[in-house]
Amino acid sequence: MAPQAHPVLVVGAGPTGLIAALTLRHNGIPVRILEKADKPFTGSRALGTHPRTFEVYKFLGVLPDILRLGTPVPDNRIYKCPPEGTELAKELKNLGRGYPTPGMPFYNMWVLGQDVTQRVLRTHLEKHGVRVEFGTELRAFAQHADRVEAHIVKPGEGPNGAEETFTASYLVGADGARGVVRKALGLQFAGVTREDATAVLGDVRVRGVSRDHWNRWMKGNVPALSLLPRYTHDPDVFGIIAFGLDATRDYARFVEDTDAFKQYVREVTGRPEIEITEFLGLSYVKFNIRMVSEFGKGRVFIAGDAAHVHSPTGGQGMNSSIMDAFNLAWKLTLAHKNLAAPGLLASYTAERLPVIKNMLTMTTEVLDKALANKEGAWERGARFFQLDVHYRGSAITLEDDPEREGAPDPPVNVYTFGTMGRVRAGDRAPDAPHLLDLRKGSVGTLFDVLTPAKHTVLVFTQGNSAADNVLGALRAYPAAHVQSVVIMPAFASVREDAELPGAGWVLKDADRHAYEGYSVDHATTGHEAVVVVVRPDGFVGAIGRGAGSVQAYFAKILC
Incomplete structure (x- = not known):
């Protein structure tokens, strides 16, 4: 059968949507990508890039730019908070240093702000003839047997802008936790909002703090403040996180009352020479732990934060979202070209759901350890690198080699590093x-x-x-x-x-x-x-x- 005539519509131009669109373009699929915001995101969210994500970047041809701009995770300097003192408590390598092997050429986490990552991905997408349409909003859509009709509003005259009805072969919702697509599909976002853990995060200009390290202040084993240099920006620009783990404080007000936030920094550090000179962006977030029970219906799919959110412990959000998009895009390619076997698109939910479920379990366990003030709760290792994420037992895998019959059964937890033996169908x-x-x-x-x-x-x-x-x-x-x-x-x-x-x-x-x-x-x-x-x-x-x-x-x- 001939390929379907209509493009794939991607809603949301964060890392998830950009990876989906770029992968589809590598496969020659026509793509249109919308972003509700009127300009590119700025800020240092999703700073950590894990080794498996490097491999995806390698396959998509963007890795040299990522490596050129990113840096290895800097050594940590952890300071005491008053009244315990202000001196250095310890220095550590947050993830340790791993060494590549022939089978795993990337074996260390790197730091690169989400804004820079998205700029790199947009540049590569533009080389494939696709530009993100900023300020363009999906309002609603209707599914049919052979297409999706999308109601789109673009900048223009009138109170509602310029309205358009666009026909797509498939729709990918990468529009975040508050996006339209999941809600329009009627998918429940089951889970909890943690009232015991919040954060204020953003980017600031600051003086009086070292740029050679990741500077952190902790009360016991509980983090209070983090200042991480933005190496892609001016020397005085840092990403800042105030961990809202103190129930006696109103962290939300720091976003509006920046003088109060400056006072918090002075109080936590006990060092008057550390001074925030400018706020480049600041937001208050609650830790939500939620996911859907299916990643799509019919011709409409969701990925990334639209399908799952969690605490930032472990830095899994952007990385797992990219894996969603990369898993889905090649299957959509074959479906768009009318080459997909029955059940291929259904394997997207079947493969990603257990991975995300275990990711939420793991990051929540780490959060609970931090709240319980347990030693080592904020140290990270290879279990977060996603190199052992697997799809063993998937309906679309095949293992037909008698030499491997004695290999161990797939582990229960598809997200835990170090449980793999010989390479099996479904493995990386x-x-x-x-x-x-x-x-x-x-x-x-x-x-x-x-x-x-x-x-x-x-x-x-x-x-x-x-x-x-x-x-x-x-x-x-x-x-x-x-x-x-x-x-x-x-x-x-x-x-x-x-x-x-x-x-x-x-x-x-x-x-x-x-x-x-x-x-x-x-x-x-x-x-x-x-x-x-x-x-x-x-x-x-x-x-x-x-x-x-x-x-x-x-x-x-x-x-």
Whole structure:
């Protein structure tokens, strides 16, 4: 069937909406993206970028700009608050320092303000011919069997501006917790509002504080104030957070009464030389812990804060929201082109719901530890990096390899780091460096080959005949959405005339990282190839043997 004629409409131009739109454009899908605010967001919210998000940025081609502008998390200086004193209590590396491995090339959290991240994503989206329409609001929509009719209001003459009815193939609501899309779908936002935890956050110009560290003041083990340098801004600009954990204070009034906020800073730090000279933005937030029970209905889907909100403990909000968008976009691509098998779009809710549920549990546990004044409650580690988030057991994954039958069952908690064993269907696909391109003679990594526009079929084999069997089966699938990569073991001596013309790539695993990373024994790949299918979102869709496994997997994906 021909692709659907109408664009995908994305509502909301935060990181979630921008990643959805950018991924769709990488796939050649027409996109329109709206933002109710009349200008780009400014401020340092969502400062933390985790390693799995770096991988998404790598696939989308934005990583060099993110790395150029961002910085590793600075060392922490934690000071006592009066009356306990004003001296330095301790210095620590908030996350410690991790070291990359061949399979995990990014292994440290970085700092970059949400405003800068969004600017980078907008710039890349504009390279694909799409500009965010600021000051443009979705008021309502109506679903039909083959389209979505959206009522849009843009800036213009008259009390309601310029009204428009726009036809979209699908609608993605990335318009935040107070947005229109979730409410119009009638989805319940179940959960609680924590009255015992609030925060005042924003950006300020301040003098008298070091720019070389993340400066924090704590009462016991409970945080009171945080000043984090904005390295992308002027030297005196800091992101500020006042943690509203003291029930005797009215933190909400600080937003309007900035003199009172200055007095709070003097009181908490006990250091008169620290002076806020200008407020660049300030807001009061309550900690909500809420999520929906489904991430969409019909042709309308929600992602990010529109679907789930939580306390900021752990810095999971932006990162998990980006994963929502990246999971959804490749599925919408196939649906838009009328290539999606029945049930593919339903897998968006099925895969993301348990991940988000466990994320809310984890961040709430950390918040409760902080409120209970427990030691180490605000220290972070690799469990927050999202590298072990997985979709094991998803209806659209396939595991058909007898060599893996003895591997442990999927862990109950799909969000906890360190529980994974051998690579299974549904796991994050590991990288592998030092792969020799036998056609070009160049050396690269597996992540250089993966793309958000295609399934990548990794064919681990020693010989041409085993590879030809799989490559022949792949000819039945659209080349625009499926690519093949033959990976030969390190010990293979490859004849110059062994071209494998049916393969997109022919690589040699020079340092054995690919075979080890994907748990493939080179001795078992002589007569029948081991096949690993990596989805466009960088997760393993299938692991199996020969052409039959490939055909069984794509029966779940393509119609």
